[in-house]
Amino acid sequence: MKGKLMLECFSWTAASVVMFAAGIQIAFLSPLTVLAAPVPFLLFTCRAGIKASMPGALAGTFFVFFTMGEVSAFMYLCEFALLGLLAGFIMLRVKSGADYFLAAVAASVAVKLFLIGAFSYAAGFNPFMITPEAAESFISSVSGTLSHGGVSVSPESVKGYALNMVNTVSLLMPSMIILFAACDTAVGYLAARLYAKRDGSFSVPELPLFASWRFPKNIFWALLAALILDMASKAMPDDPLYKMLSMNMMEVLRGVFLIEGLSLAWYFMTAYRVNRAVRCLAVCFGLFFAPVSYVLSMVGVFDIWYDLRKRIKLRGK
Known part of the structure; x- marks a missing residue:
């Protein structure tokens, strides 16, 4: 052994x-x-x-x-x-x-x-x-690829x-x-x-079903702090600390709101019996395609505040 x-x-x-x-x-x-x-x-x-x-x-x-x-x-x-x-x-x-x-x-x-x-x-x-x-080397390689397509x-x-x-x-x-x-x-x-x-030689601690993930409302205190820091950075542009803090807090919160929005989308897709592979592809698309991820982040904000799972009735549930 x-x-x-x-x-x-x-x-x-x-x-x-x-x-x-x-x-x-x-x-x-x-x-x-x-x-x-x-x-x-x-x-x-x-x-x-x-x-x-x-x-x-x-x-x-x-x-x-x-x-x-x-x-x-x-x-x-x-x-x-x-x-x-x-x-x-x-x-x-x-x-x-x-x-x-x-x-x-x-x-x-x-x-x-x-x-x-x-x-x-x-x-x-x-x-x-x-x-x-x-960074310059990376952007030069991208611009070289674009130049072959006629974009200089x-x-x-x-x-x-x-x-x-x-x-x-x-x-x-x-x-x-x-x-x-x-x-x-x-x-x-x-x-x-x-x-x-x-x-089967070890067990993994269980997470709740992804469709039921919800973040607490007190996360909006962090959002309020980020907005206050953003206003402070604009009022005192010579001090980079406020800008750095506000930008980093907003990026982390955007990630949290995106997960909330993806969880809500998974909930609806599960309720309407969408194929699991299609659901996974949709989640990947929402993660990496910027316009969709932005919309999902906004939806996540509303879901944390209003709990859309309870407010929207589903025929296929």
Whole structure:
């Protein structure tokens, strides 16, 4: 049994290292691998416990250190190994899905802040911050693609877009960290749910049905605070603190309202017996298509205040 556990630990560690290497070497895979970074050690920790997972995390870190260098090893240790161990430990300890999400998001934010602080102290830069050169290179590649289609973009416009991108990312860094932590927590939870259905060696804390998700009305106090900070930023434009706080609070609240709107849309689609695959496609469309996500966020605001599920009668329910 001990040999079988060691082999399983080696397999999950190898999967984690391969994911990390793929994200480093293949640019378009980086967002996917970073979102799924905690999954291998999350699943193995749920199966075997955190003590059995720690040797694999250390082995993976040492392997990355000797093959890719100390910077890559530190990033792997934080985002792939440590975050996976923490997520698995939390999943084994909590009893409800809501408690898991709150604790896991807090752990993910803490790990990312530690990573940023360590890099800022040792190397003087933020690993999550896009550089002006990288932004200009990205926009230049997009403009090159557009030029093949007959749309020309001047070099001055490219530099202006790059500068705006860097300024926006720097202002929205706190909300980006929170929302990204929520995304990798959701990916880890879904992966654990799917694996637990097949394996059955551990249980995943249950969440309420997505169609019944509702946020409390006291979230509007946060919205009021964000509006007050926005007015303060316009009254005192020389102080960037108010603008940064208001923008970040509004981005996080927009994410909350979007989830509320998606939950309401799922409720109606379920009531009218829409195919599950179609519902999933509609949710993905609502998440990534900006005009629809904006409308759903507004609908989410009304749903929190008026509880549209109770007020709208459904014939197909």
